[in-house]
Amino acid sequence: MKKLFLTFSLSFLVIVAFAQTGTIRGKVTDQETGEELIGSTVIIKGTTTGAATDFEGNYAISNVAPGTYEIQFSYISYQNKVISNVVVTAGEVTILNVPLSTDSQQLQEVVVTAEVIRDTDAALVTVKRKSANVLDGISSETFKKIGDSDAASAIKRVPGVSIQGGKYVFVRGLGDRYTKTILNGMEIPGLDPDRNSIQMDIFPTNVVDNIIVKKSFTADLPADFTGGIVDVEIKDFPEEKTISFSGSMGVNSGMHFNDNYLTYDGGSTDFLGFDDGTRAIPFSSQSNLPREGLASSNPQLAQDLRTYTSAFDQTFAPTESTSSPNYSFGFSAGNQYNKDRYSIGFNSALNYRNTTEFYENAIDNSLYEKNADNSVNELDLDRKRTGSIGSNNVFISGLAGVAVKTDASKLKLAVLHVQNGESTSNRILEENFLQSFNKSERFAIQYTQRSITNAILSGEHYLGGSAITLDWKLTPTISSIQDKDVRQVPFTLEGEAREIQPSEGGNPRRLWRNLDEQNVSGKFSLTKEFQLNGNTSKLSVGSSYTFKNRDFTIDNFDFLVANEDQVSFGGDANNLLSPENIYDNGTGTYVAGTYQGSNSYSGEINNFGAFISGELALTENFKAIIGLRVEQFRQLYTGGDQDWFNSNGGQGIYYRNTEILNSFKPFPTANLIYNLNENSNLRGSYAKTIARPSFKEKSIAQIFDPLSNTFWIGNIDLIESDINNFDFRYEYYFRGGQTIAVSAFYKTFENPIEIVVVNQNTPDQFTARNNGNATVYGVEIEAKKNLEFISASLSNFNLNLNTSYIKSALKMDDVEYDARSNNLRDGETLERKRDMQGQSPYLVNAGLSYDNFDNGFEAALYYNVQGPSLARVGIGNIP
Structure with missing residues (x-):
């Protein structure tokens, strides 16, 4: 004792x-x-x-x-x-x-x-000075000054960067197809099947160390980016023990505390970002539903049909409620422990965000056409859609990481999980003008559940007294996107009466969509230092491999009405499945349909890359980074068209694990850096890169979006886009992280991929298509300057300004050019070139910040604007 x-x-x-x-x-x-x-x-x-x-x-x-x-x-x-x-x-x-x-x-x-x-910003400036790439970025120190809670809000302060939809990164005004987002240097899938880049708002700033945007290509990077590659760097070794709690609330006068907000009752766990099972298909999706034609003469089949139909939740339309403000909570903790022979660091974070949006009297996807009379220059309104759209978005993210460092090695492991649930409700009035004039009102409610789990294990090893560096990374990712019980009811309006008329507005329907994707990426590199002309140079070699597998399925159920003249819904969508209106004795609502094979697909991608790169200090002031990357890319597809499924495989098209893309391409790169003096650099670079079609784009799937009432049509014939990139930059660095930089760039696109209207007879159907050839060029100006040079009293004020002017020109192919030519107005001429789809003509980010370290007071005012861009490309008489 x-x-x-x-x-x-x-x-x-x-x-x-x-x-x-x-x-x-x-x-x-x-x-x-x-x-x-x-x-x-x-x-x-x-x-x-x-x-x-x-x-x-x-x-x-x-x-x-x-x-x-x-x-x-x-x-x-x-x-x-x-x-x-x-x-x-x-x-x-x-x-x-x-x-x-x-x-x-x-x-x-x-x-x-x-x-x-406090030199985080200064350290980032140092990275820019010595980097082989043309790059920009933003540090965690700046996050704190501005008060941004997530990476999407923070990154739009970076020169040449803008955000679309509050989450998707556009670099130099190019669409997300030409921007790649990576986490700690590794590729991970996103939460949206319609996008090629990951949502930036899933990364809370309290776990982010820096966000680096590389605008020029070097051989160690993946070749499928053009505008830029965005690298989100997660913290690993905190300098000191940190425990942080944060909270925020935001109110938009047009969106919050509005009594007309549209919503509906969901599950008990919606506030946690996932469904509790309330929205599950009420029976096996493999069930063979009785056909109404047989049920009308068979009492047992009639009872079965009634049972299946009654199993669905009765709610079809949203209700009005009061919208809540946006709010969020965050917690993070980290520390570093130093032992005799090693150091250990850890980071952890948990974040919750709940946001509400409400658009009242919104104009949603209205369509216009050119008049058949070529003397009429005004566009004719084909159909007009107006109404209200309400949505609630819940994000929960958790991060845990640990790092161990010895005298010659560092090992890191980080695990990230993001859970997202989004509930959307809308009520849209559609008026058709050019056909037989009619009005219809559509009610739609949708719940989308998304999740992504990523682990990254990496190592840095310094061999031979740090003369040789070995870097390696391995990251598996699992992501899931589920549209659960998407419901839509179209009513045709006859005066004040609402009626369900399938021939006019279509059938009420409910659908379930599931997308599951697995992604494994790994890479390694060896770098050796050597002396060239008395200056330190480097030679790097390495390789990478990425595997992706995606499965996408749709279960669709239409709700039909037998003897509809004997059934009354009273204009209320929720009466569609009321007990007295469910199918009985050959009359009432019944369910039809199930798994949609022609709208489902699966795909696989294998991408192997290898590179060699030399960072050659040719003189004390002149450096050349010359490299070559090669990639072997292979894409497989499984899926069939409607004819194949309707004929039970007797006719039509079906791909069974078929190779639809196989390419082996080299990607040369050269970056030249000349130090004019110790404070300024002059840079020039050339690189060849590529843009590849996504799983969904290179397919034969036909996918319906009930909220926008549009169809996506896959294009199995899509090919890759080849891009040549030229970059020039002058940069001058002052003390304390201040800088001025002027950049110019020029890019050529061969077979660029654009989102286009399928044809002028189906303006609600969109697809991806290789459109002609294009060029993009522009200039960027960046300035970070303390105002002390004006007066000593302004030493606590800092000006941040960056602006970009961008011009794009796409040479239309014969199909598009001829279709537009045939619809010219009298006296109108048509140039062969137009703007690229998704390209913004200008970007402006400006800010004035005040930082008094002595009393701890900080404040900032920031402004961000992005110019208009072409959302989709019309054809023929569709603008």
């Missing part, structure tokens, strides 16, 4: 002793290049207590008694630096990041009075 008591007492004293000490931690870098200085000596002056920097230039001195010290930093051929008045507090971490200057003449010592150095 005494031994136990003694052990406990000693342990307690040790804990108390450690709690009464502090830690000094930071990074040592080259002041001119920003490179980490490995093996620098850091010592508390007048003692033997100290540490050496590791392969990332980091150091940590633990168990330092509270007090004020002088810390000496030294490295061979660099000026010694002493930081005085460094205060260490019990139980806290003092951050001291120090740049050292070279001194080949004399090794003198510089004494600096200590202050807390």
Whole structure:
């Protein structure tokens, strides 16, 4: 018992002793290049207590008694630096990041009075200066100043970057097809099957270290990007112990506290972002539903049909309620522990966001046509859709990560899960003008449940005294998107009466759509430093592999009415399945349909890449990065058309795990960097990249969207788009992370993919098509400047300005050009070129921030605007 008591007492004293000490931690870098200085000596002056920097230039001195010290930093051929008045507090971490200057003449010592150095922005500027790519970015320090809660809000401050729909990144005004989003350098699938990039709003800023946007290609990157590649870097080693709670609330006067907000009763777990089973198909999707023609003469089949029909929830239309404001909560925690031979860091975060949108008197997908009379220049209104749209969106994300670092290695593991549930309701009045004039009113409600789970394991290993670096990463991802019990009822309006007339407005329907995707990506690279003309150069080789598998299925149920003249719904969609209106004795509502094979598909992608790249310091001021990447891309498809399923395989088209795309292509790249002086660079680059069709685009699937009442038609004949990229940039760097940069770019597109109307007779049907050839060119201007140069009293003010002007020109192919030519007005001429679909002509991001570190007050005002773009390409008399 005494031994136990003694052990406990000693342990307690040790804990108390450690709690009464502090830690000094930071990074040592080259002041001119920003490179980490490995093996620098850091010592508390007048003692033997100290540490050496590791392969990332980091150091940590633990168990330092509270007090004020002088810390000496030294490295061979660099000026010694002493930081005085460094205060260490019990139980806290003092951050001291120090740049050292070279001194080949004399090794003198510089004494600096200590202050807390917050250099995250400066570090990002350093990354830009020494990067082989033309890049821009935003740091976690800026997130805090602006107050952005997610990466989508933050990234639109980056030059040449805009956000569509509050979540999708456009770089240099190009659509998301030409922008790739990666997480910690690795590809992961998104939450939207209609997009090629991942939603940026799923990443809360409290887990993000930096967001880097690379606008020029180097051989170590995937080749399928053109506008830019967005790399979201998750924190791994916090400099100090952090525990953070956050909350926010937002109100839009047009959307919130509105009594006309459209919604409907869902499941008990909707507030957690997933359905509790309320919206599940009420019977097996493999069930063979009785046909009404047979049930009318067979009592047992009639009863079965009634049972199947009665199994569905009766709700078909939304109800009005009061809309709630937006709100969110966040929690994050992290710390770093330094041991004798290794360090451990961990990060964790949990975030919840609930947003509500309501558009009253919205104009939704109205259609216009050119008049048949060529002398009439005004467009004719074909159909007009107006109404109300309400939606509620719930996001929950969780992140857990751990990193272990030794003298020559770092291993990291991070797991991310995102859960999203979106409930949408609308009531749309449609008026048809050019055909037989009629009015219809559509009620639609939809619930979409999305989830993504990603794990990334990575390692960095420094071999042979850091002369050779081995990097590797492996990341599996599982994502799921489920549209659960999407419901639609079209009423034809006859005066004040609402009637269901399938010949005019179609049948009421309910559908379930399921998309499951598995993604595994891995890559490695070896980098060796060597001397060229007395300057340090690098040679890198590596390879990558990505596997994707997707399954997409649709279960569709139509609700028909037998002897409809004997059934009354009273204009109420919810009466469609009331007990007295359900099929009985050959009269009433009954269900028909099931699994939609022709609208379902599965696909597989295998992409193997290999690269070699040399970063050659040809002179002290001139660097060339020359590389070559090759990719072997293979895409498989399984699916059939309507004729094949209707004939039970007797006719029509069916692909069974068929290879629909196989290409082996080289992607050369050259980046040239000339240092005009220690503060400015002149850059030029050329690269060949590619844009590939998505699973959904390169298919024969026909997918109906009940909310917009449109059809997507797959195009199995799509081919890849080849792009040539030219970039030029001048950049000047001031102290403290201030910079001015002017960029120009020029791109050529061969067979660009655009979203187009299928034909002029079906303006509600869209597909993807290779359209002619195109060019895109533009300029970007960026300035980050402290206003101290105007007056010393403005030293706490910083101006942030970036703007882009972009011009696109697509040469129409003969199909589109001839169709447009045949619909010209009298005296009208037609140029062969037009704007590219999805291309914005200009972007402006401007901000003025105030930061007083002494009193802790920060404030900022930001403005962001994106120019209009062509959403879809019409044809013939469809604009």
